[in-house]
Amino acid sequence: MAEPFEPKITAFVCNWCTYAGADLTGTSRIKYQPNVRVIRLPCTGRIDFMMVLKAFTRGSDGVIISGCHPNDCHYTSGNYHARRRWMVFRDLLEFVGIDLERIIFSWVSAAEGAKWADLVNEVTSKVRALGPYRELRQLAAVGID
Amino acid sequence: MARVGVFVCHCGENIAGTVDVAAVAKAALDMPGVVHAVDYKYMCSDPGQTLLKDAIKEKKLDGVVVAACSPRMHEPTFRRAAEEAGINPFLCEMANLREHCSWVHDKGAATTEKAIDLVRLQVEKVKRDRPLQPIRVPITKKALVLGGGIAGIQAALDIANSGNPVLLVEKSPSIGGHMSQLSETFPTLDCSQCILTPRMVEVARHPLITLYTYSELEKLDGFIGNFKATIRRKARKIDEKLCNGCGVCQQKCPVKKIPDEFNEGLSFRPAIYVPFPQAVPNKPVIDVKNCTYYKTGKCKACEKLCPTKAIRFDQEDIVEVHDVGAVVLATGFKTMPVGNFSEYGYGKLKDVIDGMKFERLASASGPTGGAIRRPSDGKEPQHVVFIACAGSRDRLKGVPYCSKVCCMYTAKHAMLYRHKVHGGQATVFYMDIRSAGKNYDEFVRRAIEEDGVKYVRGRVSRVYEEDGQLVVKGADTLLGAEPVEIRADMVVLATAVQAQNDAEELAQKLHVSYDPYKFFAEAHPKLRPVETNTAGVFLAGACQAPRDIPETVAQASGAAVKVAGLFSQPTLTREPIIAVVDRQPPPVFSSCVGCFLCKSACPYQAIEEEVIKNRNGDVLKVVAKVNPGLCQGCGTCVSTCRTKAIDLEGFSNEQVFAELMCI
């Protein structure tokens, strides 16, 4: 029997809210599924859309993007800039035929340890149900990379 | 070729209990560029750090990954160790195996595999780390203290006494805060005002303290050492220089029936008023909402009668900008509005009051001169029931946390009542008695044993009126949950301590984190309890969590020391995590094309235009330049830049890309 599919989830998180929130999940000993790999960045404003695209083309089955709630940004407005970028990026991704179900945006504050665990569990379960993200990987096979 | 060392920490059992640390170290050795990998029981301990330092020297490492706890915890520790071993501190990275792995996953192959991946990400990152030099910025050696309660007063005095100027901003007309309203204080029963007012006067007289009452913070820009605080000084409608505080205006004001905030609505005040006799400053304000002149355009009785001609009806708010180097948040708390406890009849039944009202009743400066009189008819209550945990530890209708001070003040209230009404009976309904603190439990025992306060362990379900008396229905859980019905003359609710209404808004102005209950969050619950995540902003008192007076004062002094320590340095060292625009040899100079879209995205106005000229002074190119003093390193400009001409030190494109490549 084949091994059950374990999705790879890449999370881009900001240092001040979601990373700290995930730290709180740890100090609160709330368990969640081990499929996520966190890329720590100072702010959601630092999340280049190219990184998200790269995460998918490198084989992530799901992507989490998370930072401070509106108004709570450590850098005042990085999350607002990021939000605009995501609005257009999502729109464009869907237009070129990339499934938005695999890319989840969330605000997780430093106090929301439980929300981080919920988020990871939910995304992991959802992506596990969706199965491996073959579409982009099949495309990659067309090329020579 | 890189020479990276990987150090895997067991953290006792914290990591090693779930993650196969030896396997992680072994796997690390196979990672390209890793020349050394070990695991050790406690990396942060002195021998652990020595292990790291020795390895750096012996193996000539040019990059270090410590796989241990969160970088938010120990990154400075290991960076310092790396520096001591002779490499640049920014060539040290941490893989978070504890908070992000061992504490949140079960023991098993998947968890160890994740740990290895986390190490791999950081190895890829550290290989691309560049040595960075700390940035030095000047410090404005002046502190802003927000809130003029005991926390703010103590912090302001301590900072000023260390020789640094302080701007103390209080939103109400006088400093003093909740403490000025209290009667006696536990566990010594000394009079609150007697110990507080000398401090208030000291604040007013201190040459290094500028006191702004009736003022609020509108905006805070800048960063540690270099904040710009915009303060709104609300118009008192009097000329403070001319007013001598004689009080004639208060006596002559025709509006008399405004509920007095200081006395918790138990008495009345005029429209021009000083909140309480010991107020600092002792200058009145005109309550514009209730003043006859502002409502009808007529009256001006105070203006006519003021002997120094100090009334200024046309006075406007003043907005000022101040340069400050540090901020102490000491904005205090509020007590829970009791509206969600309609079954206790608060608001409906006049003789059901909250703890703050009782403080005013018991206070010698209060509306009854310290005599316990019930509000409905002014009679001396013969039986008073105190309900502890009215809102605290109540997930359904209140807050889940313990408000910490209620057990003690309830014991104090019951005791004061028994001292003042000798034949009176005091009954306390409680869930647990939490009296941890020096001389605290002794105090509670005294209330029970010497002053005869009856303690009933159980909660109250209802308070209602019958035949002119209050009926308190509850259960005595120590007597097999027998229903208890007590007829009382007055009921005092120990309502929960909550964050101020505008706490969230204020936190957002200052970019400090806050918890789900809107209390401001400390940078670390144990090791950095007076700091916030925003460098240069410190915490004192009940704005962080419910606190009593001794704790508040201790924390305020702690915050003051942090400020004084900051101000004792000639300049400030900042982490060099900032954006840089690339530079290239002529004729390109920079891959920046000078579109300046980054400029509008920068939250800190840190992007400037740099004009590149030739020797004749002809403009060759205009490119972006990041002001390292202003840049805070968010990286918003980096992801806005189409040509990738801006990059962020410490989180560079190459580093993030490398991390992504090992997914």
Next chain:
Amino acid sequence: MEALQTKAKELLAAGTVQVAIGYGKGTGNARRPLFVTKPERAADLIVDAACTQNLATYLTKHEVRVMGRMAVVAVPSTLRSILQLAAEKQIREEQVLALAVIDGQVRELATFEAIEEAVATIPDAMSEADRNMIDKLSAMSVPERRAFWADELVRCVKCYACRASCPMCYCERCTTDVNRPQWIPVASHAVGNLEYHVMRAMHLAGRCVECGTCGKACPVGIPVHLLTIYAEDSVRRQFGQRGGASAKLDYAMSTFKPDDKEEFIR
């Protein structure tokens, strides 16, 4: 057409401009860019329905700029390009003069303010064919669209004609040329091509003037302009801003509103 030739001749003769960038005769019925520096050659300028290329591309080219002040024959999208280039500090008012061709009329627009006024009266720039195509694609399911673009983009040979023809792709170093890190794979293959075109569209969102020149420039006929036009349209729909409306910077992607909609964020 005569009006244009006369105007260009006058401007060149008077020395108001040193070069007039316009359309000349190409192979067959095609039109090609023409750079007129002598008044007597102004008669070679052509204006007709076949003149669709956005000539603003040349305004940022060093070789053209060194000639002196430029007059550019401008269709509506060219006018928007001028404004967007001005907003991005790539062109100054004294460097350029527009010979706007709007509804067959030639008007000299010497200031950015005049161009802004003219642009304000021009309706939605997306052509009907592009609009229909975008509507058709939007109506498809996600997998259908994925198949459509996979089929199209697999033919891309990364010749970068789209980039070269675009007036807003004036960067001296494009992200595709960055090799540390190599964001976009050098070779032409399906994933890299997708990354390249998504990147280009994202970079043009809020800046694209919807001229469609990139699509026409594609030698293998990929409708790449639909991506940039779609991204631009997305910006307009969501933020009410558009590229090339003003000579002052009004770039939707470097600003924000606290109440931007965020129902997709949980």
Next chain:
Amino acid sequence: MRVGYYPGCSLTGTSREFDESVRSVARALEIDLAEVPEWNCCGSSPAHMIDTTMSIALPANVLLKAKRAGLAEVLTPCAACYSRLLMGKHEIETKPATRAQVERVLGCPPGSLDELPKVLNVIEFLAQIPETIAAKVTSKFEHTVACYYGCLLVRPPKVTRFDRTEDPVEMDKLVALVGGKTIDWSFKTECCGASFSISRTSVVGRLSSKIMQDATRRHAEAIVVSCPMCHSNLDLRRREINRRMEKPTLIPVLFITQVIGLALGLSEKRLGLKRHFVPVKLPAKTLPAQVVS
């Protein structure tokens, strides 16, 4: 307007007048009550004391039938039925394991228990249509009454999410809507003795007398309820109650639907007023509310 209707056993037995008044009021308000086809027991006392799975499966089956009949909302006047249906729905929505087990018990395919209909008690339902009621009032209900809510409508608050747990007010608002006055009292959710109505009448007498005592002291002319158990205890057990009263009382106990029905001008017969043990006699015109506070 069409709404699902689940009467349950009480409304077909001891509390027929509740059923009659609900149906009459609904008819007067032009609301189509669609009875859940083939409904079964809600799982009250018998099941939930004995078998946890059964206590969820029974209400789940009721809601499943309602869902299959295309009903988005189910009105259930009996407070015990309301409690069971809500609790069943809550358990299914929050516990995947329970849900799977119930699906097995009911033999329905997975997913059948998704999006079960909303459960409404009669107060909740009427509170949604205040304008409709107000427009049809023909004779104002000019009486001062005590609204008694009992326990099941507001408990447990996490599940019911209805009104204020300790001091509910929604029924008071309905009475006010049709011109009545309500006393301000503290016994709105005190225990009436609940299911001891049959097994231990003395307990009912002791507990309910306290409720009755306070209501009469505050000059209520009647007690208004929305639960068949409350009604039985306060009405049927009046003899036991009066034995413990300072002054025996004969103030009637009305269902909220009967109060509304009277205001809508419906006949005593259609509202089942004759079925009570304590005769429903209200003073012709009432005094202004004497709120004792």
